Amino acid sequence: MPLDIHNLNVDFNVGSINEKHVIRGLNLTLDAHDFVCVLGSNGAGKSTLLNAILGQVPYSGSIALNGVAIDKWPQHKRTRHIGIVYQDPLKGTAPNLTVEENLLLSMRTKGIARRADTKAFLLKAKEELAKLGLGIENSFKLPCNNLSGGMRQVVTLYMATSFDAELLLLDEHTAALDPSTAEKVMQITQDIVTSKGVPALMVTHNLDFALAYGNRLIVLNQGNVVFDVRGKEKEALTREQLLSSYASVLSDRALLQN
Amino acid sequence: MVLNAITLGFIFALLGFGIFLSFKVLNFTDLTAEASFTCGAAISVVFASMGLPFLSLLLAAIGGALAGTITALLHTKLHIEKVLSGILTLTGFYTINLLITNFRPNLNLSRDARAVFPRDNPYVSLVIAIGFALLVAAALVLFFRTKVGLTVRATGDNENMVQSLGMDTDRYKIIGLALSNAVIAISGALFMQYERYYDASFGTGMMVVGVVTIIIGEVFSSRRHYTAIMLLGITLGSIIYRFLYMGVLYWTNQPQYMKLISALSIILFILLSRLRKMKKKEAAHALRHS
Numbered sequence: 001m002p003l004d005i006h007n008l009n010v011d012f013n014v015g016s017i018n019e020k021h022v023i024r025g026l027n028l029t030l031d032a033h034d035f036v037c038v039l040g041s042n043g044a045g046k047s048t049l050l051n052a053i054l055g056q057v058p059y060s061g062s063i064a065l066n067g068v069a070i071d072k073w074p075q076h077k078r079t080r081h082i083g084i085v086y087q088d089p090l091k092g093t094a095p096n097l098t099v100e101e102n103l104l105l106s107m108r109t110k111g112i113a114r115r116a117d118t119k120a121f122l123l124k125a126k127e128e129l130a131k132l133g134l135g136i137e138n139s140f141k142l143p144c145n146n147l148s149g150g151m152r153q154v155v156t157l158y159m160a161t162s163f164d165a166e167l168l169l170l171d172e173h174t175a176a177l178d179p180s181t182a183e184k185v186m187q188i189t190q191d192i193v194t195s196k197g198v199p200a201l202m203v204t205h206n207l208d209f210a211l212a213y214g215n216r217l218i219v220l221n222q223g224n225v226v227f228d229v230r231g232k233e234k235e236a237l238t239r240e241q242l243l244s245s246y247a248s249v250l251s252d253r254a255l256l257q258n
Numbered sequence: 259m260v261l262n263a264i265t266l267g268f269i270f271a272l273l274g275f276g277i278f279l280s281f282k283v284l285n286f287t288d289l290t291a292e293a294s295f296t297c298g299a300a301i302s303v304v305f306a307s308m309g310l311p312f313l314s315l316l317l318a319a320i321g322g323a324l325a326g327t328i329t330a331l332l333h334t335k336l337h338i339e340k341v342l343s344g345i346l347t348l349t350g351f352y353t354i355n356l357l358i359t360n361f362r363p364n365l366n367l368s369r370d371a372r373a374v375f376p377r378d379n380p381y382v383s384l385v386i387a388i389g390f391a392l393l394v395a396a397a398l399v400l401f402f403r404t405k406v407g408l409t410v411r412a413t414g415d416n417e418n419m420v421q422s423l424g425m426d427t428d429r430y431k432i433i434g435l436a437l438s439n440a441v442i443a444i445s446g447a448l449f450m451q452y453e454r455y456y457d458a459s460f461g462t463g464m465m466v467v468g469v470v471t472i473i474i475g476e477v478f479s480s481r482r483h484y485t486a487i488m489l490l491g492i493t494l495g496s497i498i499y500r501f502l503y504m505g506v507l508y509w510t511n512q513p514q515y516m517k518l519i520s521a522l523s524i525i526l527f528i529l530l531s532r533l534r535k536m537k538k539k540e541a542a543h544a545l546r547h548s
Contacts, residue, residue: 080424092422094415097408105412106423108405159423 083160092156267497289344298443322443
């Protein structure tokens with residue numbers, strides 16, 4: 001299994017008056033090629049789940065990546081195997097480095113050292129990014145802070161998957177973009193996930209995206225999975241069905257879209 | 259006198275490069291600079307006295323790198339604040355620097371001791387100072403093109419992103435600070451060999467000198483993502499600062515005025531670059547709405 005989470009518990013402010021059990025005994029297994037959309041209200045534990053997988057918060061329980069327990073791995077060792085795209089487009093790229101330099105950095109994790117390989121990598125990146133029609137290929141020599149938020153998210157997405165990522169985590173990565181850019185970035189995400197065959201876990205507040213993309217949908221509430229649907233069953237799922245059962249546990253933002 | 263100011267400008271350009279590396283590239287307010295500058299000078303006076311002026315530069319660089327490494331370790335491994343980490347190293351190195359010179363707070367390089375700079379030819383000294391500045395600048399530009407150099411730059415630019423790519427940012431902070439302080443120590447060593455004199459308080463105020471140098475440099479190099487242009491700007495800034503120093507000394511005959519002038523010139527140059535940025539923004543705004 002690409003990802004196997006068993007009996008995950010995350011507590012905040014342990015021993016204080018503000019102690020909070022954010023994730024309680026969560027079990028989740030991802031199959032190869034799973035593209036899972038994660039819905040839930042604020043505080044349901046969606047982002048905390050991703051942070052636990054990345055080793056950014058202390059937890060109990062076990063997380064295994066392709067059968068290997070990663071619980072003792074430091075954060076940087078985990079991210080060598082896991083790609084991550086955050087909500088904030090500023091988080092994923094170095095603003096004063098050029099697009100080319102940012103891409104070269106992602107390549108570094110692959111250990112490509114020879115000049116010829118570097119050239120081939122950049123050429124391929126340019127070709128693949130040109131296909132997306134955003135014009136990123138013309139900005140290779142410009143610092144990343146010259147790009148729009150959507151372009152930066154796509155560069156981050158490309159960087160996160162350009163090495164052989166075993167898992168891709170997307171933490172509301174379209175939430176800070178305008179609707180049409182968000183739609184475009186989502187399509188690109190779907191294409192990249194499908195073409196690279198990397199299993200993905202996408203946290204979102206957008207019901208339409210959760211229904212339209214991916215092959216599996218889960219709803220988190222109070223730190224546990226309360227709804228899990230996949231394949232044909234997910235395709236048949238309608239917004240009304242989802243809302244009739246889970247309106248109370250979905251975020252206000254998701255409900256406002258109606 | 260003018261030749262002297264230019265030569266010192268090139269020697270202190272290295273100090274500017276080092277502080278640029280920690281402050282600007284790594285985004286690390288590193289106060290170790292004052293310790294590593296003195297450390298470089300102390301090591302250099304000891305080994306140059308033994309007739310090893312060139313080896314003394316290498317050893318000075320190692321000493322500076324060690325100081326930088328200690329600050330970086332204090333910050334990354336013990337999670338001590340950046341400024342406090344630097345202050346701790348700075349304080350500790352006050353004694354270490356005295357130990358290096360066997361508790362003599364000032365030393366002269368004897369008349370017959372060999373130094374990197376000739377005693378009686380200011381033109382050759384200038385060429386040597388330019389040579390060192392060029393060499394170190396070229397080495398830094400090349401370093402920033404390597405994978406490690408690129409990662410050091412990215413660590414200062416967006417630490418979160420470097421971690422997301424599976425790299426240990428602590429390691430690159432250590433490398434960056436070691437390199438920065440090694441360059442600063444070479445500057446201290448060259449300064450000592452040029453003046454043929456060592457004083458344990460050489461480092462005092464060097465941070466401000468370095469920052470002024472960078473700020474003046476920034477006025478000349480707006481496209482900051484090109485390291486070479488930035489380093490050139492710093493060199494120019496360093497020379498201008500030396501002329502300022504010379505002017506103050508000439509008019510007041512009191513070098514202590516320099517501290518106030520340094521502080522004021524930092525404020526003035528920050529003001530200038532702010533005004534320039536504002537003008538640029540206004541121009542862009544006007545263009546958009548025309």
